[in-house]
Amino acid sequence: MQDFATLPSKKGVYLDHNATTPLSVEVAEKVPELMMAWGNPSSIHQFGRGPKAVMREARKKLSQGLGCRDLELVFTSGGSESNTSVIRSVFDQQQLKPVADQRIRMISSSVEHPAVQQAMADLVPHGLDWVQVPVSRGGQLDLEFLEKALAEAPTALVSVMFANNETGSILPVEAACRLAHEYGALFHSDMVQALGKVPVNLADLGFDFASFSAHKFYALKGCGLLFSRTGMQLDSLIKGGRQERGRRAGTENALAIAAFGVMAGHLHEVSERAETMRTLRDFMEQQMVQRIPEITFNGHEVERLPNCTSAIIPGVDGETLLMNLDMKGFAVSTGAACSSGSPEPSPTLLAMSLSREEAQSSLRVGLGWSTTHAQVEQFVEALEKTVVRLRSFQHGENAYGEKAK
Ligand SMILES: Cc1ncc(COP(=O)(O)O)c(C=O)c1O
Structure with missing residues (x-):
């Protein structure tokens, strides 16, 4: 199957396809x-x-x-x-x-x-x-x-x-x-x-x-x-x-x-494209598990869309993580785009019995038909570095990894 082309973006890597998709x-x-x-x-x-x-x-x-x-x-x-x-x-x-x-x-x-x-x-x-x-x-x-x-x-x-x-x-x-x-x-x-x-x-x-x-x-x-x-x-x-x-x-x-x-x-292509996204998503999750201690996934044990990962990353505020990743050129989200800006944790995640802390440490990644393996690799790399840095702040270290006196 041919690659699916979407309008290119100079802004970085778009991994928020549940919010909207880029234009074909x-x-x-x-x-x-x-x-x-x-x-x-x-x-x-x-x-x-x-x-x-x-x-x-x-x-x-x-x-x-x-x-x-x-x-x-x-x-x-x-x-x-x-x-x-x-x-x-x-x-x-x-x-x-x-x-x-x-x-x-x-x-x-x-x-x-x-x-x-x-x-x-x-x-x-x-x-x-x-x-x-x-x-x-x-x-x-x-x-x-x-x-x-x-x-x-x-x-x-x-x-x-x-x-x-x-x-x-x-x-x-x-x-x-x-x-x-x-x-x-x-x-x-x-x-x-x-x-x-x-x-x-x-x-x-x-x-x-x-x-x-x-x-x-x-x-x-x-x-x-x-x-x-x-x-x-x-x-x-x-x-x-x-x-x-x-x-x-x-x-x-x-x-x-x-x-x-x-x-x-293009609707007849969905099965095949979904399998490509699933392979990529599963690879991304494997990488996340290997590189980010304590990460877990929402809805992991039930049937899930093949493009989507909703992760809980303890010790990290989802909103802060999102903004840091955005500065590095990766667009992801903490939940629904229509409720972003709300200080309250996602009602959906709370309805799934997540604690407020877990809901506030959640990150959603949505792959699309034009997402590439290289983009996913770059993203996991950036995610790992950002999580390490944000967690070190939590443990009282400064930006250089030194403990606060
Ligand atoms: C599950 C679901 N329903 C409805 C909508 C709303 O669709 P629209 O933005 O076309 O009004 C969205 C968009 O985020 C959605 O994800």
Whole structure:
């Protein structure tokens, strides 16, 4: 398989592919041509026909690559909008039912992305009975708890992410979906982190709804997908026109949609590229274990995304480590990019029963399709040196390794 080219960066080595992916060179080279279809896709005249055709083509390629029907895909602005749309739509439809005086139950995992957590939390004052299913120390969902919660009261929706963005642990979504359906609930999965890391076949998975984001898959930002299985009702979160068959109002971002379509042409490569990333990630972890005493990995014992490492490095503050590595030209993260800047430890890591200290000593490394062996070697080298230096400060030594008097 050919190397996958992404736009080069003068800033250093990018190892934060769960936050976003660099733009594919193929996409970047096609953008000027795709921009020419600047008309409004809803216009009937020739200026509208160009972008409409571009969108039709992208939808076709994406549906083929994801194993669903063209019209089961709704273009949105990204994963956050897709997640919120499903939750709101299911809630609103339940409210319209004659038993609307009862509380409406929805169940999620305790480690969902804030776009799911906040969408549910916002509905609690409006009558949502929100149950969060705990996860194990490894990040694995407690399926017994889920079944008990389903048996306790009628449930409208179960939402469980496919894979966690901070630890990479893959949740048992197929089992969760089967349980949800057994008890008459709809099932949604936030699959934003799955794209490009594991092969996805929506027909086999049997979910009712699923969310995706283009910027996690080497395409442009501000574009996502909402899979809504045939027969599902989906009300538009945004009010306005009848775009996307009334399921998402607003003039479509035809450029970003077309770019997403270009990347859809690479979906058949996912298995092979995932294996390459897994080999590289496993090599990186071996090196880390050999060179950094006391390092451990979050979610190590459960199924994990092949590109992701979430490490606990005792005696080192994750944020300080990140900044030091950044100065050396390596981009990694302590957790989710959307919660960076918060002084609080990651809620996801706390939900996995890590102590505050462990959560604050965590580092996330996310490899991508264009990451090289040499980059990983350079990174581990820099990590080892930085950890040794930061740990020596902790033990009262100065920058020259001398003990403070
Ligand atoms: C698991 C998960 N869900 C949702 C999102 C949000 O996607 P977007 O940035 O496209 O709104 C992210 C992005 O970080 C994510 O990792």
